[in-house]
Amino acid sequence: MADKEFDLIVIGGGPGGYAAAIRAAQLELKVLLIDDRQDDNGKPAPGGTCLNVGCVPSKALLDSSKHFHHIQHDYTAHGINVEKVSMDVGKMIERKRKIVKQLNGGLMQLFKANKIEFANGRGKLFSDRQVEVRPHDGENYIAVGKHVMLAAGSEAFSIPNVEIDGKIIVDNIGALEFDAVPERLAVIGAGVIGLEMGSVWRRLGSEVVLLEAMDDLLPVVDPDISKAAAREFKKQGLDIRLGAKVSSAEVSEDKVKVTWSDKNGEQSETFDRLLVAVGRKAASEGLLADDSGVELTDRGQVKVDEDCRTTAENVWAIGDLVRGPMLAHKASEEGIAVVEALATGHGHINLDTIPWVIYTDPEIAWVGKTEKQLKEDGIEFRAGSFPFAATGRGLAMGEAAGHVKILADAEDDRILGVQIIGPTASELIAECVVAMEFAGSSEDLARIVHAHPTLSEAVHEAALAVDKRAIHKTN
Ligand code: FAD
Ligand code: AMP
Numbered sequence: 001m002a003d004k005e006f007d008l009i010v011i012g013g014g015p016g017g018y019a020a021a022i023r024a025a026q027l028e029l030k031v032l033l034i035d036d037r038q039d040d041n042g043k044p045a046p047g048g049t050c051l052n053v054g055c056v057p058s059k060a061l062l063d064s065s066k067h068f069h070h071i072q073h074d075y076t077a078h079g080i081n082v083e084k085v086s087m088d089v090g091k092m093i094e095r096k097r098k099i100v101k102q103l104n105g106g107l108m109q110l111f112k113a114n115k116i117e118f119a120n121g122r123g124k125l126f127s128d129r130q131v132e133v134r135p136h137d138g139e140n141y142i143a144v145g146k147h148v149m150l151a152a153g154s155e156a157f158s159i160p161n162v163e164i165d166g167k168i169i170v171d172n173i174g175a176l177e178f179d180a181v182p183e184r185l186a187v188i189g190a191g192v193i194g195l196e197m198g199s200v201w202r203r204l205g206s207e208v209v210l211l212e213a214m215d216d217l218l219p220v221v222d223p224d225i226s227k228a229a230a231r232e233f234k235k236q237g238l239d240i241r242l243g244a245k246v247s248s249a250e251v252s253e254d255k256v257k258v259t260w261s262d263k264n265g266e267q268s269e270t271f272d273r274l275l276v277a278v279g280r281k282a283a284s285e286g287l288l289a290d291d292s293g294v295e296l297t298d299r300g301q302v303k304v305d306e307d308c309r310t311t312a313e314n315v316w317a318i319g320d321l322v323r324g325p326m327l328a329h330k331a332s333e334e335g336i337a338v339v340e341a342l343a344t345g346h347g348h349i350n351l352d353t354i355p356w357v358i359y360t361d362p363e364i365a366w367v368g369k370t371e372k373q374l375k376e377d378g379i380e381f382r383a384g385s386f387p388f389a390a391t392g393r394g395l396a397m398g399e400a401a402g403h404v405k406i407l408a409d410a411e412d413d414r415i416l417g418v419q420i421i422g423p424t425a426s427e428l429i430a431e432c433v434v435a436m437e438f439a440g441s442s443e444d445l446a447r448i449v450h451a452h453p454t455l456s457e458a459v460h461e462a463a464l465a466v467d468k469r470a471i472h473k474t475n
Pocket of ligand 1: 012014015016034036037049050053055058121122123151152172193283286287318319325328329330359
């Protein structure tokens with residue numbers, strides 16, 4: 001017999017789980033949200049990877065380091081001379097911690113205001129939607145839900161012979177907490193996290209070497225975008241070595257010797273810190289009892305259908321724990337869609353229009369298909385692109401690197417994909433997502449009036465360029 005009963009029990013309080021819990025409470029479901037994360041003072045720290053050791057703190061450090069870089073390298077062009085610039089790393093980290101704490105507190109208030117029962121501790125699913133709750137503070141109990149949502153998220157992968165010690169060899173958690181700028185920093189993996197965290201410490205003065213096993217940088221975007229990115233990263237001094245597969249790392253006397261193989265054979269170099277950013281895996285360990293009825297894939301993800309249904313009745317799974325992009329907004333919208341479907345019969349998320357962003361400088365953002373994917377699928381398309389260097393606003397801001405590229409169906413002109421590298425690409429992509437959600441065409445975007453002078457004019461002109469009628473470039 002259960003100690004407590006709920007309409008919905010959510011295990012995991014990241015952007016997937018907490019958003020689902022709030023939406024469920026809005027729909028008048030009785031909700032229990034279980035999250036095990038605590039801050040340094042032992043207080044609940046809801047918000048998951050995203051808020052505590054992911055999206056939010058990384059963007060705080062990216063913004064701080066961007067200011068530092070701009071003051072040193074870009075202000076003189078505006079006629080601003082700054083004599084002496086120094087970086088207080090401790091203060092930067094403290095600012096980041098404060099932002100995280102503020103948002104942890106905000107979430108706790110939202111749970112209270114929505115009358116969500118919150119348990120700070122571990123949850124484990126048994127048969128018939130019985131959940132064992134082990135609070136950090138207090139007695140264990142069993143709660144049973146009409147529905148259970150698994151939203152346990154993900155954790156960093158490591159590689160054999162590279163042991164994360166949290167000090168010299170770190171994952172994303174340690175890389176957000178360095179107490180000083182490492183003189184030489186190696187990063188394994190030039191994916192999203194490696195590039196973002198590498199950028200932070202490079203801007204603050206580290207000599208950063210990114211070791212990437214693949215021969216191509218960012219194969220998820222088209223070569224024109226990744227080439228532009230490689231060019232800009234090189235200018236910034238990021239030393240990206242492709243085709244470099246790391247095999248081991250050895251710590252001695254506060255240094256780390258990293259060994260990798262590339263086309264010239266085995267190489268080794270010594271660094272002050274090593275960041276392992278080789279991807280993330282579903283955090284399914286310890287989440288399921290043997291009798292839960294929930295099956296995992298061979299990659300440890302919870303197996304779900306397109307509606308996030310697991311193999312156990314009325315048990316759902318969302319976010320980083322399941323297939324699909326490991327992105328906070330995907331997790332949130334997936335959780336909300338499940339809750340709406342089970343409470344109202346209608347809930348939907350369109351996985352084809354999820355925007356991706358890399359918060360480097362310039363930012364890189366994309367949605368939909370790339371040229372390569374369209375060619376593989378045998379879809380005929382027209383492409384239009386436009387450089388920020390031809391926009392008045394980009395030049396006025398002194399941030400004119402990059403371009404917008406729009407891919408539209410050759411027959412009916414429907415927008416199939418957009419890729420942007422450039423200033424505020426993370427914001428500009430939203431207009432393109434809206435257009436795609438509404439099944440818009442490049443002609444639709446081209447006919448919309450865009451304010452002048454703005455960066456969004458590059459989106460407008462790229463849409464015009466699909467039809468070879470951009471105004472501010474030769475077509
Ligand atoms: P999580 O955020 O991982 O939350 C799951 C929570 O459940 C965690 O708090 C965990 O401790 C808890 N939990 C797990 N098991 C249990 C259990 N058994 N009982 C109780 N609690 C449990 N995404 C973006 O969209 N934009 C970005 O800019 C971005 N930047 C990132 C930067 C970094 C450095 C990293 C590491 C990730 C970044 N991501 C970003 C990815 C994003 O953080 C994840 O996609 C997102 O957090 C997934 O949300 P989730 O709710 O599925 O899981
Ligand atoms: P992401 O999946 O975006 O987090 O990126 C992780 C990156 O790490 C991928 O580009 C992988 O190719 C890269 N990677 C994985 N293992 C290794 C390794 N042993 N050495 C170098 N790069 C690696």
